[in-house]
Amino acid sequence: MTEFILVPGVFTGAHVWEDTAARLAAAGAGVHAVTLTGLDGPLAAAEAGIDLETHIADVLAVIDSVRAAAGREIVLVGHDYGIHPVLGAADRRADHIARIVHLDAGMPQDGVPALAAVPDQSLRTRVGERAGVDGAGAYGELSPPAREEWRRWGSTAGVPDAALDRLTALAAPQPLGTLLQPLRLTGAAAALPATGVLCNGNGAGIDMVQMRVDFGDRALQALADARVTFFELPTGHWPMLSCPAELAEVLLRAAAGEGHRLKPAGAGRPPAHLRPFLLDVPDLPRERTGNVDLYLPGTQGPRPAVVFVHGGPLPAEARPTPRDWPTLMGYARYAAGQGVVGVTLDHRLHDVADYERAAADVAAAVEVVRADPRVDADRVALWFFSGGGPITADWLGAPPPWLRCLAATYPVLAPLPNWGMAAGRFHPAATVAHAGALPIVLTRTGLEIPEIAATVEEFLAAAKDCGVDVEVVDVPHGRHGFESLDPTEESREAVHRAMRSVLAHLTA
Structure with a gap:
């Protein structure tokens, strides 16, 4: 049996997982949707001291409560920014994690803050300037997007109007410290099985990743490891809102070790x-x-x-x-x-x-x-x-x-x-x-x-x-x-x- 711990991205809370979580539970899985500190609703304000370590602690607390249930495998799912606290927590509880799922999320590296993964380059620059080169202002907050601004954080393709309205209404300010504090990893979780769920409506599919591996990108060679699998969904950046049933099916298959495996660069025929x-x-x-x-x-x-x-x-x-x-x-x-x-x-x-x-x-x-x-x-x-x-x-x-x-x-x-x-x-x-x-x-x-x-x-x-x-x-x-x-x-x-x-x- 599998226990899924679902960690949302910027500005969002556990509410984004409702439909997907219900389908996972109906399939017999345990489901724990996390609301990270400071992101619990439209009236929340980023409190002083909230940073990436705070959110890692949030995920660790859920892992520790879940692992008390014997015989259940824990699968951590990180969407968007959520992959940063997921990896930070997995690094400290590697012995208790069966798989990490990167849901339309990148591959954060040790010492790199989440701000580096923000897709909008101009926004990255403004946030960095606001914080200051010495980190001053790191405990401020970033206001959530207006309804028409969500696409700056990823494609909204497939998200119904009502779901986009609700996403906007429930969005909370993102504490700047969570984006600016570097992720610290020891490498303890590097050998864990992993799955990438790519949303090709957001600009990345399996074929494109394979091409990058074939080009010899050293940072991506680990993706061709046999322990790494991939799925892709024909939707935008928020599949839990645009296709929750399909996402639930993919997560269940990922937990079972299924998925597409990339070919290592230089394997067999020339790229x-x-x-x-x-x-x-x-x-x-x-x-x-x-x-x-x-x-x-x-x-x-x-x-x-x-x-x-x-x-x-x-x-x-x-x-x-x-x-x-x-x-x-x-x-x-x-x-x-x-x-x-x-x-x-x-x-x-x-x-x-x-x-x-x-x-x-x-x-x-x-x-x-x-x-x-x-x-x-x-x-x-x-x-x-x-x-x-x-x-x-x-x-x-x-x-x-x-x-x-x-x-x-x-x-x-x-x-x-x-x-x-x-x-x-x-x-x-x-x-x-x-x-x-x-x-x-x-x-x-x-x-x-x-x-x-x-x-x-x-x-x-x-x-x-x-x-x-x-x-x-x-x-x-x-x-x-x-x-x-x-x-x-x-x-x-x-x-x-x-x-x-x-x-x-x-x-x-």
Whole structure:
């Protein structure tokens, strides 16, 4: 038999678990929904001295009361911020915990405060400034969101209006100390079985996590351990409100050790990004200068250029770097074989907070390319892939006259909900209205990761509304990264068609 201890996230109390808890209890489980100190209702105020240790003590008290019942396994479930006190408590009672469930929550590390996991970057900055660099003000409080502001803390997709009204009415101020005090872990709980429940409506699904593992992200390698399982739910950040029955079923299955297991990086076949390109292309040499590689055609005189911009975020230590990936090298050699200069580059998109830096890297690389005497500086195309898509916003918003075409292949075309970038500079759907007559070629995969597919449809709808023409090259049976995952005739024809279109705009 299982005893579930359910720990809520910021601003919320035990009330958010009511429907899920009832279903778990009906299945015969013990259920203990926790209301953390200072978060017990709309009239509560953050009292002096409430910090993360206070909330860890809250969870410890429940664990100690539950473990007195012999023969019951304890499963700790932490939603959002709640994973921090869950891990802190599990670290001190590791012998009594059967499993930890991260419910649309991150992987907090020793010495890192919960503030680092707040998705809204501007909010993180404001809270940090308010507290002061020396921690002054750490015992203040953060006011709960208004009804329309909850999405700054995670997608509200699927939450009924009545439930969102109740969530807002019962929300309590969050004591700042709970967000600012670093989590302290000894590592005692690191070997415990764990389950991640991902809400892909909030921007993260199993496929995306597997890709990060394949890229060699050291921080995520532990997720491929056999003791770690995953589930995903097609909903936003509050599944206990949007799909409580489905969440209860997933928690019961997690407690039984079920779920998807990731493949370790390097296990079996090479990861998708290191598999061969699907086309036979000329084995042309490259010239490397700094972070830029040029693949030169055999023809003389200044030639148009296509700059291929990789996606991300990618771990800084990932090797080989993207300009050495077979797919990007394949595109660049294909372009050079057609008589134009193919260009690849490395940019520093290692975290969602790095888009400004990565965009500057791309802009600088483009100027290096245009300054090369072998390049026709007035005929350049930019071709973006995957998570590089948000950088297109800069070029769509004010296309320079030398930019003859903008292409994007399986791109992310709006910030994902859990990135904390709902508004701001890197939102192509908001800037496409300024693209004017700039030709846009978009390669769309039919088996795209759902959270990415949603951004593509948002972009296409915005382009249609403002009368911007987008040529869509569909790969109905293709996946994200189809050039190496799905080397079919359909995929080959899609690459040929996209390249023909881009080159036609370059040479027109």
